[in-house]
């Protein structure tokens with residue numbers, strides 16, 4: 087029997103708790119959709135059929151027995167292939183982690199399980215989260231369900247498409263420089279990058295540790311708020327995580343706009359490099375907010391042109407160090423019949439890593455090498471500091487900064503590929519990396535469609551640990567019709 091369409095998790099949860107619908111039926115619905123659509127879309131790389139059904143049955147039994155259940159009972163979630171779930175495969179969508187199994191469950195995922203979420207499978211992504219189109223995956227490209235000739239965005243492309251195509255209720259991705267927000271925008275969804283250190287990274291494959299954040303991809307803002315609330319907070323297993331108490335984000339979504347000041351990046355309305363439909367969508371939102379009586383001002387970000395090089399120099403440097411652990415000794419793939427240890431390392435890494443990952447390891451190693459360290463790495467660290475300070479002061483003067491999530495909507499598969507023009511791919515991240523360079527929070531919410539009916543994303547940034555306000559404002563905007 088087909089599952090009725092639920093518009094909010096609250097509605098679904100009420101039916102689950104009163105026994106109108108069982109968790110087994112819900113899981114069955116998603117398994118059927120996966121069966122039907124995944125061959126084309128390639129969003130899941132592994133489906134945990136037995137595990138998901140067992141979780142559902144156990145939960146149904148508890149509900150029947152009148153036992154209390156967690157805040158996520160009835161929510162079926164997919165996880166990006168960079169998040170550990172004990173005894174299940176984990177590969178960062180790379181050949182080098184072939185057949186690797188997680189030795190433990192990461193904190194964020196454990197917290198979802200503790201609240202009775204059902205984990206249905208792991209999702210395709212760019213290899214080690216490096217990319218913006220999901221074309222750099224050992225499992226092949228993911229297709230955007232709005233137009234299967236187009237990319238879903240990346241690197242959490244499979245996670246976005248799985249929600250877009252109703253193969254799970256929500257997904258958990260990771261965002262190092264837009265990897266949650268940009269695919270969410272390409273697929274018409276909400277993608278939240280929390281403040282750096284808000285969610286523990288214990289059990290997240292490290293890409294660039296001073297940038298990496300875990301974040302939810304959902305259909306709406308209240309779900310993002312609820313998932314953040316469940317996953318965030320102090321954790322003994324991650325010394326970088328913030329000790330700040332976690333607000334009840336999902337209970338504080340009512341918007342009180344009194345006295346709020348909103349900035350928008352002036353070039354969002356003017357730059358020829360931004361698709362006309364995206365500029366138009368921005369304009370409508372800016373005008374709407376002005377009409378509502380808010381102080382809304384266009385601003386320039388003088389360091390904008392330095393953000394991308396800073397991001398790529400630093401993330402590649404960190405990646406080259408983080409990825410040195412894949413040596414064929416401890417994890418996954420190992421080359422066969424190497425005559426000595428050094429050849430074994432070299433061949434394992436040459437065979438196991440894809441082209442984009444190799445490019446980044448080489449560039450990262452270069453900027454960290456003794457002769458170039460100061461010229462690139464140290465300089466980029468200094469510039470990062472300036473970008474962080476400028477961003478924070480802008481977000482102190484204004485409550486929110488609006489800009490597009492991406493300068494274009496979903497592009498064609500192959501059009502921007504890292505193979506043909508890696509720089510073009512990097513340039514598309516121009517607006518999404520600032521929040522990570524500065525460590526603040528940002529969200530992408532749906533903002534209409536372009537002339538080809540492809541989703542547009544509006545990005546809203548707020549200062550560190552201002553998620554409560556950010557989510558309430560996003561929730562308010564999400565409810566308007568433009």
Ligand SMILES: NC(=O)C[C@H](N)C(=O)O
Nearest residue numbers: 215216217262263264265
């Ligand atoms: N990982 C991310 O957040 C995506 C970004 N485009 C990168 O390749 O670094």
